[in-house]
Amino acid sequence: MYTALQHLHSYLAYLVLLGLVIAIISAVAGSAGNKPFTDSNRKMALLGLIPTHLQWVVGLILYFVSPLGASNFSGAAMKDSVSRLYILEHPLMMIIAVILITVGYARAKRAVGTNKGFRAIYIFYGIALVLILARIPWNAWPGN
Ligand code: HEM
Numbered sequence: 001m002y003t004a005l006q007h008l009h010s011y012l013a014y015l016v017l018l019g020l021v022i023a024i025i026s027a028v029a030g031s032a033g034n035k036p037f038t039d040s041n042r043k044m045a046l047l048g049l050i051p052t053h054l055q056w057v058v059g060l061i062l063y064f065v066s067p068l069g070a071s072n073f074s075g076a077a078m079k080d081s082v083s084r085l086y087i088l089e090h091p092l093m094m095i096i097a098v099i100l101i102t103v104g105y106a107r108a109k110r111a112v113g114t115n116k117g118f119r120a121i122y123i124f125y126g127i128a129l130v131l132i133l134a135r136i137p138w139n140a141w142p143g144n
Pocket of ligand 1: 016094141
């Protein structure tokens with residue numbers, strides 16, 4: 001169970017990054033084209049939303065199954081930068097990123113037919129991507 005979830009979380013991370021990059025590039029291009037945000041542009045934004053939501057759920061379960069997650073919590077572990085990354089910084093930052101992506105998508109969805117949808121996507125998804133990149137455990141990924 002633990003190993004399967006660990007692998008799933010590791011592979012889904014590629015889809016998360018790829019989906020976000022495609023959604024952001026397509027929103028920047030759409031915005032530059034000065035066209036209205038359409039339903040197909042909204043579907044493009046789903047490429048960023050769906051893998052991130054899946055990853056969030058898998059990550060949450062993993063947090064309670066992994067020896068690096070909740071079970072590792074202690075004062076001593078919080079003083080160690082790698083342990084603190086898994087116990088606190090990674091989960092917290094990823095949850096903030098998922099919230100930003102959800103808000104960006106919801107704003108864009110309401111803006112179908114106007115040209116404001118693109119901006120909502122590239123700003124909210126862009127900030128979320130920076131946060132995700134800042135707190136991915138690069139010491140372990142994509143190495144194994
Ligand atoms: C968009 C969201 C997320 C991304 C992109 C992401 C990405 C990653 C990556 C790349 C790893 C390293 C995997 C490896 O060792 O190969 C990892 C590990 C981990 N993540 Fe996430 N994560 C996300 C959300 C979350 C959330 C919300 C939680 C918990 C609430 C979480 C908990 C963990 C834990 C506990 C590990 C360590 C697993 C282990 O090796 O035992 N992640 N994550």
